[in-house]
Amino acid sequence: xxxxxxxxxxxxxxxxxxxxxKRLHDLLGAFRAFSYGSLYPTLRRLQRAGLIVEEGPEEPxxxxxxxxxxxxxxxxxxxxxxxxxxxxxxxxxxxxxxFGVHLAFFSRTPADIRMRILEGRRRCVEExxxxxxxxxxxxxxxxxxxxxxxxxxxxxxxxxxVRWLNELIAHEQSEQDE
Amino acid sequence: xxxxxxxxxxxxxxxxxxxxxKRLHDLLGAFRAFSYGSLYPTLRRLQRAGLIVEEGPEEPxxxxxxxxxxxxxxxxxxxxxxxxxxxxxxxxxxxxxxFGVHLAFFSRTPADIRMRILEGRRRCVEExxxxxxxxxxxxxxxxxxxxxxxxxxxxxxxxxxVRWLNELIAHEQSEQDE
DNA sequence: CGAACGATGTATCGCGGCGATATAATCACC
DNA sequence: GGTGATTATATCGCCGCGATACATCGTTCG
Numbered sequence: 440x441x442x443x444x445x446x447x448x449x450x451x452x453x454x455x456x457x458x459x460x461k462r463l464h465d466l467l468g469a470f471r472a473f474s475y476g477s478l479y480p481t482l483r484r485l486q487r488a489g490l491i492v493e494e495g496p497e498e499p500x501x502x503x504x505x506x507x508x509x510x511x512x513x514x515x516x517x518x519x520x521x522x523x524x525x526x527x528x529x530x531x532x533x534x535x536x537x538f539g540v541h542l543a544f545f546s547r548t549p550a551d552i553r554m555r556i557l558e559g560r561r562r563c564v565e566e567x568x569x570x571x572x573x574x575x576x577x578x579x580x581x582x583x584x585x586x587x588x589x590x591x592x593x594x595x596x597x598x599x600x601v602r603w604l605n606e607l608i609a610h611e612q613s614e615q616d617e
Numbered sequence: 618x619x620x621x622x623x624x625x626x627x628x629x630x631x632x633x634x635x636x637x638x639k640r641l642h643d644l645l646g647a648f649r650a651f652s653y654g655s656l657y658p659t660l661r662r663l664q665r666a667g668l669i670v671e672e673g674p675e676e677p678x679x680x681x682x683x684x685x686x687x688x689x690x691x692x693x694x695x696x697x698x699x700x701x702x703x704x705x706x707x708x709x710x711x712x713x714x715x716f717g718v719h720l721a722f723f724s725r726t727p728a729d730i731r732m733r734i735l736e737g738r739r740r741c742v743e744e745x746x747x748x749x750x751x752x753x754x755x756x757x758x759x760x761x762x763x764x765x766x767x768x769x770x771x772x773x774x775x776x777x778x779v780r781w782l783n784e785l786i787a788h789e790q791s792e793q794d795e
Numbered sequence: 796c797g798a799a800c801g802a803t804g805t806a807t808c809g810c811g812g813c814g815a816t817a818t819a820a821t822c823a824c825c
Numbered sequence: 826g827g828t829g830a831t832t833a834t835a836t837c838g839c840c841g842c843g844a845t846a847c848a849t850c851g852t853t854c855g
Contacts, residue, residue, distance in 0.1 A: 457833050469749055469771030472712050477812045479835055534650050545763035571647055578643060585723035592781055593647030596774060603770055635804050655841045657806055
């Protein structure tokens with residue numbers, strides 16, 4: 440997840456940790472929080488895996504005054520890895536975050552893959568919706584008001600996501616026809 | 618989180634792990650998934666902390682055929698701990714799950730505390746809403762369609778949650794007046 | 796009859812992510 | 826010249842998850 444997002448951002452330009460976190464927040468803050476406690480360890484992991492490298496000092500004299508910062512850039516292996524992650528959807532569970540990251544990089548994703556990701560997401564959200572409906576009728580009247588309220592809220596937001604996904608898919612199709 | 622939910626469930630009756638997980642799923646599945654990979658370690662932790670104890674074999678002969686199961690029950694310390702967790706809201710961030718658990722146990726929560734929890738939640742969701750609005754206007758037109766769509770979706774669901782919380786709070790107040 | 800399957804049941808392992816925290820330099824402002 | 830916000834990197838321990846393993850029971854189907 441983190442790995443996916445970082446590789447995607449570094450695809451735009453080389454960056455250092457702090458900057459990555461800000462971009463992450465702007466790009467994906469609407470659906471997920473990102474902490475430094477994951478950022479730096481993930482960067483180290485990516486570095487050890489050879490997916491990113493620390494850029495040389497470069498411009499050591501120019502604009503001095505900035506304090507120590509480590510700028511990372513993608514390696515060819517990193518680009519390859521990102522392409523892999525882009526192409527296949529993550530684990531198909533309703534609480535998996537990777538869909539959001541996919542969406543954030545959709546403008547760089549081929550149309551057929553976009554469609555596959557969207558439909559995969561829709562399928563798993565629909566499954567969850569059915570599960571919730573079934574549970575709501577099963578547990579019926581025997582649960583207290585607050586729990587039922589929680590269920591209603593969960594079901595409604597799931598239904599809304601399905602509708603949203605349908606719109607996205609429809610838009611995708613109309614674009615394809617044109 | 619897990620700890621909170623487990624203590625709450627064991628408040629109803631002594632139970633074993635598998636049963637707890639099923640109840641968890643019925644009660645809170647609408648907003649959160651629960652895995653065994655957390656359940657059993659959490660039970661051990663609670664046991665080590667003296668908040669729960671393994672019930673004696675009890676009825677060893679009756680209804681035999683059932684296979685090995687460990688039934689846990691609350692200790693006085695466990696009840697105390699649960700009361701503490703009930704009374705004060707968890708970390709006030711929009712992605713904190715503990716609100717859902719609180720809600721699930723609302724029927725056992727005093728009215729004034731219910732109100733405090735609801736208002737705390739509303740405050741932090743409203744803050745997030747403002748942050749998202751600000752970011753949407755700031756990043757304005759310079760972001761691609763898909764990312765904007767993600768933002769819109771995040772903002773809308775936040776707004777819906779605020780409305781929902783307002784309803785819950787209003788209902789709470791009307792009940793108090795009566 | 797037995798095989799196969801799905802539910803019941805307990806448990807662990809490694810890893811990914813988080814909150815808290817430490818450290819430090821720079822900048823803006825009064 | 827001090828105070829606080831912002832920029833910047835980093836680690837620690839804990840929590841929760843997915844995968845996996847294993848054993849028993851009831852049912853169903855060939």
